[in-house]
Amino acid sequence: SQQGEEDPQALSIQEGENATMNCSYKTSINNLQWYRQNSGRGLVHLILIRSNEREKHSGRLRVTLDTSKKSSSLLITASRAADTASYFCATSATDSWGKLQFGAGTQVVVTP
Amino acid sequence: NAGVTQTPKFQVLKTGQSMTLQCAQDMNHEYMSWYRQDPGMGLRLIHYSVGAGITDQGEVPNGYNVSRSTTEDFPLRLLSAAPSQTSVYFCASREGGHTGELFFGEGSRLTVL
Numbered sequence: 374s375q376q377g378e379e380d381p382q383a384l385s386i387q388e389g390e391n392a393t394m395n396c397s398y399k400t401s402i403n404n405l406q407w408y409r410q411n412s413g414r415g416l417v418h419l420i421l422i423r424s425n426e427r428e429k430h431s432g433r434l435r436v437t438l439d440t441s442k443k444s445s446s447l448l449i450t451a452s453r454a455a456d457t458a459s460y461f462c463a464t465s466a467t468d469s470w471g472k473l474q475f476g477a478g479t480q481v482v483v484t485p
Numbered sequence: 486n487a488g489v490t491q492t493p494k495f496q497v498l499k500t501g502q503s504m505t506l507q508c509a510q511d512m513n514h515e516y517m518s519w520y521r522q523d524p525g526m527g528l529r530l531i532h533y534s535v536g537a538g539i540t541d542q543g544e545v546p547n548g549y550n551v552s553r554s555t556t557e558d559f560p561l562r563l564l565s566a567a568p569s570q571t572s573v574y575f576c577a578s579r580e581g582g583h584t585g586e587l588f589f590g591e592g593s594r595l596t597v598l
Binding site for chain 1: 489508518520525526527528529530533543544575584585586587588589590591592
């Protein structure tokens with residue numbers, strides 16, 4: 374079973390717009406991570422937020438975490454065509470000894 | 486550094502055949518894992534290893550075997566391929582401990598006829 378569930382499943386925006394995607398999970402976590410996957414490639418780590426953190430920034434990425442609602446959001450500001458990819462959240466549950474469980478992903482298309 | 490290297494990139498098997506997907510990492514990572522990715526289902530953990538000589542099952546281990554004789558290598562064996570094992574397989578590694586980012590290979594696309 375998937376620990377993380379992303380929403381929406383797909384997102385289509387224009388360059389310059391912001392893209393927001395959400396992730397909900399079911400159990401207590403040590404941390405939550407976001408990954409990007411370009412078509413036909415492996416996943417690339419974007420950002421990790423620990424359970425005691427509420428917000429984190431990395432370049433044009435902003436991640437929030439609400440452990441009371443068991444949810445996280447990833448915001449990509451000023452999107453570029455190169456941001457076209459699938460984005461996955463992954464959770465490290467407190468009772469899973471570091472095993473990461475991935476959601477089904479959000480497919481983002483950024484048109485020039 | 487090459488990172489995580491998977492071979493082969495593509496493979497077609499007939500039902501009942503066996504094969505091994507190779508995974509090697511040059512980052513001296515203690516933790517290695519195998520995932521499969523199917524449309525609409527994200528990545529599901531097959532097997533993982535926290536160090537040489539230690540392996541354990543993930544979410545979907547049936548039909549797969551692993552071994553970890555060295556820190557660098559973590560091969561995944563399909564014992565008797567079935568069409569349900571058609572998927573894209575990813576090997577990933579990270580440093581030891583309970584948490585941290587995973588480094589992924591480029592994937593191995595397997596089709597079982």
